Each structure stands twice: as C-alpha cells, then as structure tokens.
Amino acid sequence: MEKYFSIGETAKINNVSIQALRLYDKMGLLKPAYVDPHTNYRYYTINQFMYLDLIKYSKQIGAPLKELKKILDSKDVIKLLSFIKSQQKIVDKEVIRLKNISTAIGHIEDKIKYGTEYKETNEIYFRQIEKRFIIEIALNKKDEESDFQIKLRSMDKIIEENEIMFEGESGYFICLDLFLNEGKISYESVYSTLCVENNNKEIDIKEILGGNFICIAYFDSEREMAMDKLLKYIKENNIHPLGIGVETQLFNTIEQGENSDLLYELQILI
Amino acid sequence: MEKYFSIGETAKINNVSIQALRLYDKMGLLKPAYVDPHTNYRYYTINQFMYLDLIKYSKQIGAPLKELKKILDSKDVIKLLSFIKSQQKIVDKEVIRLKNISTAIGHIEDKIKYGTEYKETNEIYFRQIEKRFIIEIALNKKDEESDFQIKLRSMDKIIEENEIMFEGESGYFICLDLFLNEGKISYESVYSTLCVENNNKEIDIKEILGGNFICIAYFDSEREMAMDKLLKYIKENNIHPLGIGVETQLFNTIEQGENSDLLYELQILI
Numbered sequence: 001m002e003k004y005f006s007i008g009e010t011a012k013i014n015n016v017s018i019q020a021l022r023l024y025d026k027m028g029l030l031k032p033a034y035v036d037p038h039t040n041y042r043y044y045t046i047n048q049f050m051y052l053d054l055i056k057y058s059k060q061i062g063a064p065l066k067e068l069k070k071i072l073d074s075k076d077v078i079k080l081l082s083f084i085k086s087q088q089k090i091v092d093k094e095v096i097r098l099k100n101i102s103t104a105i106g107h108i109e110d111k112i113k114y115g116t117e118y119k120e121t122n123e124i125y126f127r128q129i130e131k132r133f134i135i136e137i138a139l140n141k142k143d144e145e146s147d148f149q150i151k152l153r154s155m156d157k158i159i160e161e162n163e164i165m166f167e168g169e170s171g172y173f174i175c176l177d178l179f180l181n182e183g184k185i186s187y188e189s190v191y192s193t194l195c196v197e198n199n200n201k202e203i204d205i206k207e208i209l210g211g212n213f214i215c216i217a218y219f220d221s222e223r224e225m226a227m228d229k230l231l232k233y234i235k236e237n238n239i240h241p242l243g244i245g246v247e248t249q250l251f252n253t254i255e256q257g258e259n260s261d262l263l264y265e266l267q268i269l270i
Numbered sequence: 271m272e273k274y275f276s277i278g279e280t281a282k283i284n285n286v287s288i289q290a291l292r293l294y295d296k297m298g299l300l301k302p303a304y305v306d307p308h309t310n311y312r313y314y315t316i317n318q319f320m321y322l323d324l325i326k327y328s329k330q331i332g333a334p335l336k337e338l339k340k341i342l343d344s345k346d347v348i349k350l351l352s353f354i355k356s357q358q359k360i361v362d363k364e365v366i367r368l369k370n371i372s373t374a375i376g377h378i379e380d381k382i383k384y385g386t387e388y389k390e391t392n393e394i395y396f397r398q399i400e401k402r403f404i405i406e407i408a409l410n411k412k413d414e415e416s417d418f419q420i421k422l423r424s425m426d427k428i429i430e431e432n433e434i435m436f437e438g439e440s441g442y443f444i445c446l447d448l449f450l451n452e453g454k455i456s457y458e459s460v461y462s463t464l465c466v467e468n469n470n471k472e473i474d475i476k477e478i479l480g481g482n483f484i485c486i487a488y489f490d491s492e493r494e495m496a497m498d499k500l501l502k503y504i505k506e507n508n509i510h511p512l513g514i515g516v517e518t519q520l521f522n523t524i525e526q527g528e529n530s531d532l533l534y535e536l537q538i539l540i
Contacts, residue, residue: 003409003442003457013407013462028458046460047519047532050442054378057371075524077386083378091372095365101327102361108324109354116347137283138274170319172273187273192283249317254345262317 004034004043014052021052029055029069054084062092063087103195108168115250115263119217122226124233129267131210133196136173138189167193171248176241176268183231185223191246209244213267217250220262230266244269274313275499284322286384291322299339324354331364333357334358373465381388385533389487392496394503394523401480404461406443437463441518446511446538453501455493461516463496479514483537487520500536514539 011018024030025042030043030051044052051072058068071079170193177184196205214234218226234241250263281288294300295312300321301485302312314322321342328338341349440463466475484504488496504511520533 003460013460032481039335046440046442049462050378050381050438050519050521051524053374053438057378061368072524077382077524080524081379081382081386084375084382088372088375088379091368091375095368095372098331098361098365098368101330102358102365104323105354105358105361108320108327109351109358111320112347112351113352116351124515127417168320168323170316172316190273190283192319249320251317251320252347254321254342254347254350255285 004045007032010044010049010052014049014056014100016052016056017192024052024055026067027065029065029072030052039069056160059167061087061091062082063090100195102114104167107193107195111168112251115252119250119252119263121217121219121263122222122229123216124230125215127213127215127267128210129210129213132169132208133167133205134191134208135194136191136206139187167195169193171246174245174247174266176245179227179231179245180234180241183228185227185247187247208246209242209269211242211269214239214241214270215265215267217263217265220264223264227266230268234268240270242269274315276388277302277312277314280314280319280322282409284319284326284328286322294322294325297335297339327403328357331357331361333360370465374437377463377465381438382521385522388536389522389533390531391487391489392492392499393486394500395485397483397485397537399478399480399483402439402478403417403437403464403466403475404478405464406459406461406476408459409442409457437465439463439518441516444515444517446513446515447529449497449515450504450511453498455497455517457517478516479512479539481539484509484511484540485535485537487533487535490534493534497536500538504538509540512539 005013007018008165009022011021021030021042021044030048034043035041035046038044052240055065055068057063058065070084070144071083097139130248136204145160172187173189173191178186191206191208194205214230216226216230233239245268247264247266250265253261275283277288277291281291291300291312291314293417293446295302303315303318304313305311306313325335325338327333328335336467338353341353441461442457443459443461445458448454448456461476461478464475482502486496486500503509515536515538517534517536520535522533
C-alpha cells in the first residue's frame with residue numbers, strides 16, 4: 001500500500017488547509033510519511049489521515065496540541081486512548097453547557113414574547129403555569145448583610161457544583177395571608193427560576209407548584225388599584241387560594257432603571 | 271417593588287463577579303437601577319436580572335456584546351427578540367458541531383481499541399461490520415493531477431455544505447475480481463468514512479454495505495502471504511464474496527511514517 005497523497009490532495013481529502021499541514025509538520029505533530037529529496041514535496045499516506053482527524057478535532061475543541069504532540073511522540077497507544085477519552089469528556093460537557101444555555105435563552109424568549117403580547121392591565125385572568133424550579137432568598141429586614149452573604153454563598157455553591165443555569169424569571173413571594181386578610185403586600189423572599197432539565201439532582205431546589213393561577217397585570221403606578229381589584233374578585237367569587245402568591249415582572253420593555261412603565265403580574269395559585 | 275440588591279448580592283444571585291457588573295455598567299450594557307449619591311454604591315433591581323442573564327449567556331457563547339448593547343440602547347423589544355433567536359440558533363448549531371466531534375472522537379477511540387486488541391495475524395476470522403458511509407476517490411493511473419483536484423474539490427464542497435464530519439477510518443477498495451481470479455491486489459479507490467448521523471442528507475454519499483466479512487490481519491511485510499491464505503480459504507470453503515473488498519489500516523501503533531510494522535486488515539463481504 002504505497003499510495004502517496006500530495007500535500008494538496010491530503011488537504012482536500014481531510015478538509016484542512018495546506019498551511020495547517022505545513023504547520024503540523026513544523027510542530028512535529030504530523031510529519032509527512034515521505035519527502036521527495038529532489039523537490040522537497042511532502043507526501044502523506046492514508047494511515048496518517050486518522051491522526052490528522054485527531055489533530056483537527058483537538059484543535060476545534062481547543063484541546064492542547066502540545067499535549068497531543070507529547071503523546072504522539074511517546075508512541076504510547078494507551079496514553080493516546082486516555083487522551084482521546086478525556087477530550088471526549090470535555091466535548092460532552094460543553095454540549096451539556098451549551099444545551100442549557102440554549103434552553104435558558106429560549107425561556108428568556110418566551111418571557112419576552114409573553115410580556116409583549118397584548119395584555120389588558122387591571123383585568124383579572126387565569127393562567128396555567130407549569131411547575132417552576134427555583135432558588136429562593138428570604139427577605140428579612142432584620143437580616144444583616146452578613147446573613148445575606150452566607151445564604152447567597154451557599155446557593156452559589158449549589159449552582160456551581162450542579163452546573164445549574166438560571167432560567168431568566170425572577171420575582172417575589174408575597175405573604176399571602178397578609179394580602180388576603182389585610183390587602184397588604186409584603187415581600188417575603190426573592191426567587192429566581194432555574195433550568196433543571198432532569199429533576200434527579202440530589203440537592204435542595206425549591207419549587208413553585210404548577211397549576212391554575214388567578215392573575216392580574218399592572219403597571220408600577222397602578223399596583224395598589226390592581227391588588228384591590230384582585231382581592232375583591234377573590235372574595236366575591238369565593239375563591240380559595242392555595243398558599244402561593246408571587247409577583248413577577250413581565251418583560252414588555254427593555255427599560256431597566258427606575259421607570260414607572262414596568263409591567264408586573266401578580267399570580268395566585270388557586 | 272422597591273427592593274434593591276447591592277452589587278455584591280446581585281453578583282451572588284446571578285453568579286457573576288462584581289468586576290463583571292462594574293464592567294457592564296462602564297460599557298453601558300447594564301446600568302445599576304440606582305446609585306447612592308452619597309456613597310456611590312450601585313444597586314440593582316430584580317427586573318435587571320433577566321438582562322444580566324442575557325448578557326451572561328451572550329458572553330458564554332461568544333456573542334457580540336456590542337451588538338447586544340446597541341439593541342438594549344434602542345429599547346426595541348422586537349429587535350431584542352430577533353437577536354435572542356439568532357443567538358439561540360448559533361448555540362444550537364454549535365451543539366450539533368460538538369456532538370459530531372464527540373461521535374467522531376468516539377469512532378477514533380473504537381478504531382484504536384479494535385487495533386490494539388490482541389489479534390492473531392495471518393489467521394482467517396469473521397467480522398460483522400455495520401454499514402459505513404463514505405466518500406470515495408477513484409485511483410486511476412491515467413488520472414492527471416488536475417482530474418484529482420476536480421474530484422477532490424467537488425467532494426470538499428459536499429462536506430462543507432452539509433457539515434459532515436470525517437469519521438476516522440480510511441482505506442482502499444480493491445478490485446475483487448482481479449483478486450479472486452488472479453490473486454492480485456489492485457487498489458481501485460481510496461475511501462474515508464463519514465459521520466452521517468441522520469441519513470437524510472440529499473447528497474450522494476456512498477456506502478460500504480454492512481454484513482459479515484471474512485477478514486485477515488497482517489503486517490505490511492506479510493501482505494502477500496496473508497492474501498494467498500485468504501484466497502485459498504475462500505476457494506476451499508466455496509465461499510462466494512459479494513463484490514466488496516477493502517483494505518484498511520488497524521491503528522495498533524502511533525507510528526506514522528514509513529514503517530514495516532503497520533497492521534492491516536483485508537475485509538471481504540460474504
């Protein structure tokens with residue numbers, strides 16, 4: 001089997017540039033099987049193509065070519081196998097990371113779409129919302145800055161260890177009893193939704209139960225009026241809330257700072 | 271809803287560094303909702319968290335933050351949605367690319383594992399091999415360099431347009447008639463296997479039929495002896511080959527250049 005492929009043919013077959021092949025030669029990563037002593041032309045054999053693939057893939061995933069060179073130099077096939085396995089693991093991990101990002105971006109898209117749909121403010125409506133996975137931080141006026149930091153740090157560690165992604169929705173739990181009995185809004189805790197694709201993580205992630213929610217949307221300035229309306233509706237229609245009430249921002253605008261036109265939604269599970 | 275989060279809390283909740291938040295402020299990407307005029311401390315509101323997510327994800331996938339800033343500055347939600355969609359497309363494409371690389375790396379691993387298994391050389395054995403997708407280039411001694419280049423270029427275009435990955439196995443088709451009748455090996459074409467996960471590509475990728483192959487492994491120097499043995503076995507056992515014969519290198523070593531210890535396998539479909 002003494003078929004030689006010119007550097008041009010090798011480049012074409014393997015979809016790499018001639019420059020790259022010259023570089024791999026110079027680096028000692030992939031020496032041509034034969035160099036014509038008269039013309040100095042480089043020739044490759046078919047059995048070099050697999051190593052070229054390996055170099056290409058390593059490069060494409062940002063793997064250290066120097067390490068690959070060391071292993072190829074060592075001629076140790078076992079070491080090569082272990083290098084290949086470790087590279088595959090890195091790729092698979094990156095695939096998971098990117099899939100999570102894609103899911104998270106999709107959720108942001110959904111939130112913006114929902115927020116920009118025409119929505120009558122200060123009107124009662126009902127919404128089916130699926131179970132949300134969340135992390136929650138209690139808001140306690142007696143909390144010292146240091147308490148907050150400790151809570152946050154513990155959460156941070158969970159996120160990092162379990163490679164969880166935030167999902168783009170944040171909001172406040174309100175004290176439902178106080179609202180139903182006295183019509184007052186008191187924010188108990190802040191939550192952020194998480195992407196938890198397979199709920200088999202062995203960690204303490206909380207949930208907002210899914211189900212039917214009675215809702216009202218309102219602009220910042222109309223909050224009190226809307227709350228009153230919702231409370232009145234609940235009482236007059238003899239609705240029995242199931243203990244969960246959250247206020248979340250609807251993303252109808254890119255305004256970020258202090259702006260009275262922000263749109264909110266109060267959601268009460270019934 | 272006038273809960274402000276300090277820059278430290280915002281950083282912790284959203285798993286970004288304080289430095290990053292300061293940078294986003296400086297870049298005009300995410301201005302704090304409130305800056306204390308006395309202390310100059312920055313405070314963020316919960317409705318900023320989603321935009322922070324968007325910035326984070328964009329950064330993690332290498333999206334242009336300058337473009338995101340322009341869109342956030344424009345306050346145009348429709349533009350933002352289209353930006354988000356385009357970013358998600360980029361991520362999804364990258365996921366497919368990396369999955370293909372992972373598959374291809376896995377195939378290389380398999381090839382090396384198979385090659386390094388203890389294998390008796392010059393002994394007949396049988397192997398079930400699955401259908402292989404390939405590209406093929408005819409080897410024709412009359413072919414001018416320019417013919418070769420044209421063939422290669424057309425292949426190259428297919429690969430590029432269809433985002434196909436090479437799969438790591440290369441070999442030669444032999445002229446089976448010549449081998450069976452005269453015991454001579456003539457290489458007809460060179461092939462490279464492709465990763466074609468879903469075989470719904472509308473292009474002309476060839477296949478090596480899967481099935482039962484009669485095989486013999488041999489070192490470079492023992493090729494002729496092995497070929498004779500295989501031919502004799504086929505005739506004596508009245509085996510009827512089905513028209514496909516390929517010679518492929520088994521990757522039992524990292525030796526690349528001219529080396530007489532390279533291990534090959536002749537595979538004939540029966």
